[in-house]
Amino acid sequence: MADIFPPLTAAQVDAKIKVDEKVDYSNLPCPVPYEELHREALMSLRSDNFEGLRFDFTRALNQKFSLSHSVMMGPTEIPSQSSETIKIPTAHYEFGANYYDPKLLLIGRVMTDGRLSARVKADLTEKLVVKANAQITNEQHQSQAMFNFDYMGSDYRAQLQLGQSALIGATYIQSVTNHLSLGGEVFWAGVPRKSGIGYAARYETDKMVASAQVASTGAVVMNYVQKISDKVSLATDFMYNYFSRDVTASVGYDYILRQARVRGKIDSNGVASALLEERLSMGLNFLLSAELDHKKKDYKFGFGLTVG
Amino acid sequence: MESTISLKVKGKGKGSKGASSSDDKSKYQVVKEWTNWSLRKAKVATHYGFIPLVIFIGMNSDPKPHLFQLLSPV
Numbered sequence: 001m002a003d004i005f006p007p008l009t010a011a012q013v014d015a016k017i018k019v020d021e022k023v024d025y026s027n028l029p030c031p032v033p034y035e036e037l038h039r040e041a042l043m044s045l046r047s048d049n050f051e052g053l054r055f056d057f058t059r060a061l062n063q064k065f066s067l068s069h070s071v072m073m074g075p076t077e078i079p080s081q082s083s084e085t086i087k088i089p090t091a092h093y094e095f096g097a098n099y100y101d102p103k104l105l106l107i108g109r110v111m112t113d114g115r116l117s118a119r120v121k122a123d124l125t126e127k128l129v130v131k132a133n134a135q136i137t138n139e140q141h142q143s144q145a146m147f148n149f150d151y152m153g154s155d156y157r158a159q160l161q162l163g164q165s166a167l168i169g170a171t172y173i174q175s176v177t178n179h180l181s182l183g184g185e186v187f188w189a190g191v192p193r194k195s196g197i198g199y200a201a202r203y204e205t206d207k208m209v210a211s212a213q214v215a216s217t218g219a220v221v222m223n224y225v226q227k228i229s230d231k232v233s234l235a236t237d238f239m240y241n242y243f244s245r246d247v248t249a250s251v252g253y254d255y256i257l258r259q260a261r262v263r264g265k266i267d268s269n270g271v272a273s274a275l276l277e278e279r280l281s282m283g284l285n286f287l288l289s290a291e292l293d294h295k296k297k298d299y300k301f302g303f304g305l306t307v308g
Numbered sequence: 309m310e311s312t313i314s315l316k317v318k319g320k321g322k323g324s325k326g327a328s329s330s331d332d333k334s335k336y337q338v339v340k341e342w343t344n345w346s347l348r349k350a351k352v353a354t355h356y357g358f359i360p361l362v363i364f365i366g367m368n369s370d371p372k373p374h375l376f377q378l379l380s381p382v
Contacts, residue, residue, distance in 0.1 A: 061378065062371050062372075064369050065366030066366075067378070101369075106361075108358045114355075116354070116358060116359070134354065136351060136354060136355045
């Protein structure tokens with residue numbers, strides 16, 4: 001994995017251009033948050049593929065509070081030194097509790113082996129949001145935590161990120177015109193003493209979204225999403241690491257139909273994958289996932305059911 | 309005899325110097341120890357208490373759900 005550190009913030013302030021007749025530059029829309037820069041592309045191209053059985057049951061006790069039980073059975077991959085993939089069959093049960101409020105969001109999930117994953121999002125004021133994300137395990141020194149402080153201005157967003165083991169980062173994104181927004185990030189990590197800076201740009205219209213991101217860790221990401229109609233969108237993605245000379249390009253589609261959602265993608269690494277989510281009836285969703293890795297000869301198929 | 313006396317004096321000098329440097333060090337050490345201790349306790353508290361906290365906040369939101377709804381599988 002070339003890009004260990006998630007994008008953090010950095011300083012790139014673009015001065016506002018003088019007022020134009022066509023565009024009202026003093027009244028630009030607020031840009032998307034920096035971590036959601038590639039939101040449309042990730043929706044189509046990020047593979048939620050899983051292997052084995054997945055069963056999720058969500059029980060809403062009232063409008064804000066719900067409990068979830070989920071069972072997953074299937075082989076999990078273990079990173080191995082040799083080129084062969086080693087898979088070990090596992091089964092686990094996860095219990096979760098969610099509280100959704102416009103001002104406070106609490107999501108907690110705990111597994112049978114004692115791993116807790118917690119997410120908290122609190123709106124301190126209208127403009128300032130605090131988010132916290134933690135994965136806590138029973139083993140020593142394996143836990144991770146991250147705190148974000150987001151400030152939303154009229155046409156910009158700034159974020160400060162603090163992580164355990166001395167990780168500090170900041171991101172800033174600004175709307176430059178109605179369609180274009182530019183942003184950047186800077187981060188400093190204490191444990192491997194590393195610091196980095198990155199820049200990003202995003203151009204969106206009603207029909208398409210194009211975004212690009214460059215970071216000093218060597219990662220270059222560019223993607224383009226075209227919305228053909230309400231139901232169909234096509235996306236393409238290009239990832240390049242100029243230190244390790246790793247290149248990946250992928251093309252995918254996303255059909256959002258009334259009762260189903262199909263996503264498929266093909267990769268330059270020889271991976272073809274597809275995911276089908278079908279709504280059988282109110283609150284009952286059926287999932288089918290397939291991922292064929294022709295290079296490594298690794299074929300994964302999964303099915304699941306989501307209730308509630 | 310003279311050598312032993314001089315050794316003793318040297319020893320005392322070193323001892324006093326050592327004590328002052330360890331005092332300076334110990335303030336920093338104490339702060340570090342306290343933050344490590346509090347982080348460890350916070351981690352354990354979050355690990356055991358986060359889900360009960362969410363359940364507590366959820367059960368006290370309105371409309372208030374019954375305890376039966378929490379425990380029954382349907």
